[in-house]
Amino acid sequence: MALPTRVFVIADTALGIRKLSEVFAEARISRS
């Protein structure tokens, strides 16, 4: 399934950022 190509992840913990980055590993991610 194709992922959104541009995902902006916002999380208030490093753990949250890491987990979401893994979830969207194939997408182009910007991180807060």
Next chain:
Amino acid sequence: MSASTAAEAANSAAIDVYVIRSGAPVSVPGGVPALWLDFPRYAAEDSTRTQAFLENGTPAQIRAAAQALAAGLRFERRYASRDHAEDTIAFQEALTDRELEILDLVADGLSNPEIARRLELSRNTVKFHLSSIMGKLGANSRTEAVTEALRRGLIII
């Protein structure tokens, strides 16, 4: 950089969807859909934004929800509710009758446009149902969804 500042600094024109997991209020530029994870209480106060809420989602469910939002899924708040459950798209494990119907047609080899015509739905609606189906089944493709549905005995071909 705080989450709020980061969101404001981002070029919203280059973003398909925001995925947010934050215990503190976050400011997100308008015009871009937002997927809020774990039901932050303040998130539902923004009635001007296209947003969805997902609690305890699996990675597949989070991806499916983000994809549906980025693909153009829109839903409107019926009223400014104090009950956040009213504003929630809940992903349950059980497939709905409509989802089973769509899954049957996917198993028959129909494309999204064909399914949309058959059921008199918009393509976006079919796409959304399919994303939900895949999320619930933990599938990453149509084939995987059908395979998993067969394994669970949800459909027969």
